[in-house]
Amino acid sequence: MQATIQRLNHWITEVPIRVHAFSERELSDRAQPGKWSKKEILGHLCDSALTNMQRFVRVQYEPQPYAVLKYAQNQWVELMGxxxxxxxHVLSLWVSLNKQVxxxxxxxxxEMLQYSCDNGGENLVTVEWLIKDYVDHLEQIFLSE
Known part of the structure; x- marks a missing residue:
């Protein structure tokens, strides 16, 4: 788990550097109608941090297998504004949330890293899998830009 935490900490340092390479306008522009701007993508990652932090806490005390909390990502991005x-503001929120994550x-x-979670797929996953998936998702987004 230490390697996954190190990966997350790398992005906590790296993301502000990457964000500051763009102007506010570049971060706010949408490439196409119906697509998120870079700012909204970072906001989505804030929502992901909020949701996953709850998962990582709840799985430690709720009955097994833990039923993974779902969220409607498009609605969250819109409603969070x-x-x-x-x-x-968005960057500060993202950094703070991920430091806490x-x-x-x-x-x-x-021992809790092997607790079972039902994420709606065909098979149960472990807490460790959820954590690695969270960081993988983050990296996929940042590496694709």
Whole structure:
């Protein structure tokens, strides 16, 4: 789990550098109608952090297998209003949330990493899988830009 936390901490440092390479306008522009701007993508990752932090906490005390909390990502991005917020607000939120996610992950007892989770797929997954999937998702987005 330490390697996954290190990957997350790398992005906590790297993302502000990448974001500051763009102007507010570049971050707010939508490439196509119906597509998210870079700012909204970062906002989506804030929503992902909020949702996953709840998962990582709840799985430690709710009955097994833990039923993974779902969320409607498009509605969250719209309702959170990321597009109209200054990028520094969105970036600060993302950094703070992910610092806390890293702390929560670091505190999960080793034996709980193998707890079962029902994420709606055909097979149950482990807490460890959920955590790695969270960081993988983050990396896929940042590496694709």
């Amino acid at each position: 990321y597009q109209s917020l200054p990028i520094e 890293a702390q929560v992950i670091a505190r999960i007892p080793e």
